[in-house]
Amino acid sequence: MVDAEKFAESGADLELQAIQKRFPGFTAVEELDLTIPAGSFFALLGPSGCGKTTTLRMIAGLEEPTAGRIVIGGTDVTRLKPHARPVNTVFQSYALFPHMTILENVAFGLRRRKVGDPVAKAHEALTLVELDHLADRKPSQLSGGQQQRVALARAVVNRPALLLLDEPLGALDLKLRRQMQQELKKIQQDVGLTFLHVTHDQEEAMTMADTVAVMNQGRIEQMGAPEELYDRPRTVFVANFLGQSNLFQVEVVETTDRLIRTSAGSATIVLPRERAERDSGSMTVGVRPEKLRLHREAPAADGAVNVVGPARITDISFIGVSTQYTVESAEYGELQVFAQNVEAGPQASLGDEVWVSWSAGHTFGLADDPTATGPVAADFSTRAIATRAALAE
Amino acid sequence: MAITAFAPGGGAVEQAPRKRPWTALILLAPGIAYMLLFFLAPFIQLIITSLQAPAASGGIGEYVAAFQLSNYADAIVEYWPHILRSFAYALIATVVGLLISYPLAYLIGVKLRALPMLQGLALILVVAPFFISFLLRTLAWKQILPSEWIGTHFSVVFGLIYNFIPFMTLPIFSSLQQLDMRLVEAGADLYASPTTTFFKVTLPLSMPGVVSGTLLSFIPMSGDYVNASREFLGGTDTAMVGNVIEANFLQTQNYPIAATLSIVLMAIILVIVATYVRRSGTEDLL
Numbered sequence A: 001m002v003d004a005e006k007f008a009e010s011g012a013d014l015e016l017q018a019i020q021k022r023f024p025g026f027t028a029v030e031e032l033d034l035t036i037p038a039g040s041f042f043a044l045l046g047p048s049g050c051g052k053t054t055t056l057r058m059i060a061g062l063e064e065p066t067a068g069r070i071v072i073g074g075t076d077v078t079r080l081k082p083h084a085r086p087v088n089t090v091f092q093s094y095a096l097f098p099h100m101t102i103l104e105n106v107a108f109g110l111r112r113r114k115v116g117d118p119v120a121k122a123h124e125a126l127t128l129v130e131l132d133h134l135a136d137r138k139p140s141q142l143s144g145g146q147q148q149r150v151a152l153a154r155a156v157v158n159r160p161a162l163l164l165l166d167e168p169l170g171a172l173d174l175k176l177r178r179q180m181q182q183e184l185k186k187i188q189q190d191v192g193l194t195f196l197h198v199t200h201d202q203e204e205a206m207t208m209a210d211t212v213a214v215m216n217q218g219r220i221e222q223m224g225a226p227e228e229l230y231d232r233p234r235t236v237f238v239a240n241f242l243g244q245s246n247l248f249q250v251e252v253v254e255t256t257d258r259l260i261r262t263s264a265g266s267a268t269i270v271l272p273r274e275r276a277e278r279d280s281g282s283m284t285v286g287v288r289p290e291k292l293r294l295h296r297e298a299p300a301a302d303g304a305v306n307v308v309g310p311a312r313i314t315d316i317s318f319i320g321v322s323t324q325y326t327v328e329s330a331e332y333g334e335l336q337v338f339a340q341n342v343e344a345g346p347q348a349s350l351g352d353e354v355w356v357s358w359s360a361g362h363t364f365g366l367a368d369d370p371t372a373t374g375p376v377a378a379d380f381s382t383r384a385i386a387t388r389a390a391l392a393e
Numbered sequence B: 001m002a003i004t005a006f007a008p009g010g011g012a013v014e015q016a017p018r019k020r021p022w023t024a025l026i027l028l029a030p031g032i033a034y035m036l037l038f039f040l041a042p043f044i045q046l047i048i049t050s051l052q053a054p055a056a057s058g059g060i061g062e063y064v065a066a067f068q069l070s071n072y073a074d075a076i077v078e079y080w081p082h083i084l085r086s087f088a089y090a091l092i093a094t095v096v097g098l099l100i101s102y103p104l105a106y107l108i109g110v111k112l113r114a115l116p117m118l119q120g121l122a123l124i125l126v127v128a129p130f131f132i133s134f135l136l137r138t139l140a141w142k143q144i145l146p147s148e149w150i151g152t153h154f155s156v157v158f159g160l161i162y163n164f165i166p167f168m169t170l171p172i173f174s175s176l177q178q179l180d181m182r183l184v185e186a187g188a189d190l191y192a193s194p195t196t197t198f199f200k201v202t203l204p205l206s207m208p209g210v211v212s213g214t215l216l217s218f219i220p221m222s223g224d225y226v227n228a229s230r231e232f233l234g235g236t237d238t239a240m241v242g243n244v245i246e247a248n249f250l251q252t253q254n255y256p257i258a259a260t261l262s263i264v265l266m267a268i269i270l271v272i273v274a275t276y277v278r279r280s281g282t283e284d285l286l
Helices: A052-060 A102-112 A118-128 A144-156 A174-191 A202-208 A226-231 A236-241 A382-392 B021-050 B070-111 B116-131 B134-144 B153-177 B181-189 B194-205 B207-222 B241-251 B255-280
Strands: A014-023 A026-036 A041-045 A067-072 A087-090 A162-166 A194-199 A211-216 A219-224 A246-255 A259-264 A267-272 A282-287 A293-295 A305-318 A322-329 A333-340 A353-359 A364-366
Touching: A014 A052, A026 A052, A026 A067, A026 A219, A041 A052, A041 A202, A052 A067, A052 A087, A052 A162, A052 A194, A087 A144, A087 B181, A102 A118, A102 A144, A118 A144, A144 A174, A174 A202, A194 A202, A202 A226, A211 A226, A211 A236, A219 A226, A219 A236, A236 A246, A236 A364, A246 A267, A259 A282, A267 A305, A293 A333, A305 A333, B021 B255, B070 B116, B070 B153, B070 B207, B070 B241, B070 B255, B116 B153, B134 B153, B153 B207, B181 B194, B194 B207, B207 B255, B241 B255
Parallel strands: A041 A194, A041 A211, A087 A162, A162 A194
Antiparallel strands: A014 A026, A014 A067, A211 A219, A246 A259, A246 A282, A259 A267, A282 A364, A293 A353, A305 A322, A305 A353, A322 A333
16 A cells, blocks of 8 residues: 555654753643654653643644753754744644645645645555545545544655654544554554654553653653553552552562562562562552452462452452452452453352462562652642643643 | 625534424514615615606706616716726725734734733724714814825725724634634644745635625725715815715705616625625635
8 A cells, every 4th residue: 555665764763852841830841851763653641731742742843842952863953943843743633724625735744845746645645544535525524533544644745754643543432543543553664754642542552652651740750662661660650550550558578689578468479679669668569450360268378479368349340351350458458350251150249258369470569659749749729720721722 | 695704603503493484484574574674675766766867847856767777877977987986995995904904803813812801902992993983083083184185095095994994803803713723833833934824824714704804894995985075084086986976966966876876886896795705715614
């Protein structure tokens, strides 16, 4: 489908050096350092108001950083106007020009840069997103998913060094979103551009990106490959935002070269030393819900298996591929257990007394505690809230 | 067609379920009655008058029903310079008025959007002149402008521009107020300089306002007879078609010629407006 020769130009590195953005009343982005290598699919993941969209807008040139430098492909673009930057954006609202046809929308950037044969190139880009048959329509005559693809074609056709995606799939329904996720990833691989995707959808970030940076309150909390982030979150925020986690407050009892032995109430939780951010005092450890197993009797604890119990099942939801159990004990609070439905029939019922176990190697030790407010103190002044609301619009 | 251009927002009208067709008719009745009584009837009267011939008695202001089409030829032959002057004045005043109003509307509708207090104040300033009689304000200009300027083409066009600025500014403001700034950002993102973005995105999207504003100014300007009259800002060679109609009707009591000129004026405006709306391509923006 794609003519590789046409889109041979590769993406460029993006470097953010100590980028900072302050608005009256609050700081949206705190001294951010980030390098995105050419040709990668990078996701900036975070809740709304974490500063991810502000970061994207600064890269696009739509917002001026208070401090710091933005370097694209070795050139400092910090002071360049948006139209002078080798960057294109797929906007959350699509921002298609309503008075132009789909074809003219896609050809817009090419015409501005006086690229030869803009109409043919625009048709080619529309073919890439399988919408060439709608080239003469106006944006208002297209469905949301089609508009999204036009917005993508309009950006990709310019072969920018860097393509910015600002939650472009947010308005689509689940099925269409899955389909677009796959298409986007395919297009990125085909054209070899550098993609920077901003999203609050952790599943979307994990399925699409090579590298995910989790952002919270203006800072990057953790960055890495999706598997790495999921398997070894370093902070409470990442452990809870990227998937779900069961967290325990523990006291370190003994530290060896390879293992950390901790006590959580009456239970002992063991974890590998290289999976922990701290190795003494009190700390927070966690484990993913699908790593847990339910038992009707207390299993024998050994060095390789952590056991917590007894607890009582307080909620069961049947998802289809799995069943989610909520178990509660006075000592550890609520725990989530996801069990694959490999066997027919109910495995446990409401009110049952159970024990929970998991392999010690699945435990991770975090750098902070659930009570911490995070690196930036939350600003709850009226002005800050108003500014944030205005930015969120 | 011209009427649709005045609707600022457009938008689809929800189709109500049609159960009782006569309900719609009853609701429309007052409007229809009004149009029949105050537009159609006087208009027919105007056509009849325009075709009248002088009465046999020869008294001033006495005419009898006839089918004297030559009235039209006579009126055009005698008064074509006034007709031409009217449209020339109206055209110049509309263009200059647009050049003044667009930046003003842009300032209020786009730049002051983040400052609602200032925006409201600026809007009040645009509308405030309406609180004082249009005649008084025009007379005031006669006092303010140097006396040697009064009675020139300049003073008349000046008066027209001044009096119609709010009519031009408000519809353009209303269009620009709705302008989605994200589209302007998209323009910048797609390599368009601020100037190019203005001509390719902002201006086309505000065309409904520009069309409404120019029509709301141009039409009444063409028929205006206050600014150009000698009591106000006009002189001996600034008479517009409105002044001629007034003189024929009230002074020489030549009712058929006054009626004929009114119809000619209306017909020309209709042709200009229809061409303009079609040319500006605003139908599918509405």
